[in-house]
Amino acid sequence: EAGVAQSPRYKIIEKRQSVAFWCNPISGHATLYWYQQILGQGPKLLIQFQNNGVVDDSQLPKDRFSAERLKGVDSTLKIQPAKLEDSAVYLCASSLVVRPSYEQYFGPGTRLTVT
């Protein structure tokens, strides 16, 4: 079975620019997660989708971050405008169901560097 796909794998932008990341979850997985992993830290949940709808976005900095999951499959995460502190790896994960949420499969991540 194909895993979670993410693109691009690497991105370098200047501060105040915009950037978007794409995620394609495992086929049939209704739940999708975006995590931010800052160097030296563990991943932190940004947003969780169940099909098209948002389940939890309490830790998403909504003034600059946005995410959507049209048609309940692929998802994009956008940052506009980017700040230096947004430099991190952005991980996408998916799971078959909402509960239990621990059966999550992670993608390879997108490494963002903001200069």
Add this chain to the structure above:
Amino acid sequence: AQTVTQSQPEMSVQEAETVTLSCTYDTSENNYYLFWYKQPPSRQMILVIRQEAYKQQNATENRFSVNFQKAAKSFSLKISDSQLGDTAMYFCAFMKQGGNQFYFGTGTSLTVIP
């Protein structure tokens, strides 16, 4: 709030030897899950082992086993017969029962030396 602490930023082990990675956590929950995830240099997180808090028996998965001490809020990972492919960052994580969010520690970078 839940916190997970990994006090060993880096560790190394000789190939074929045994190594133990430490993890402590803090929670007021009684029902929860604990995990060890492996993140190789390619950065894809892989679940190594899971422990349900209500189970007294320690989880094992082939060469990987845990020492779960609920009262002490300790959850260590033992890797036996270490292999070069075990070189990775290891994250300890917590999720409360019915929750949707992992709480990860800061990770331990393990290097297996040939």
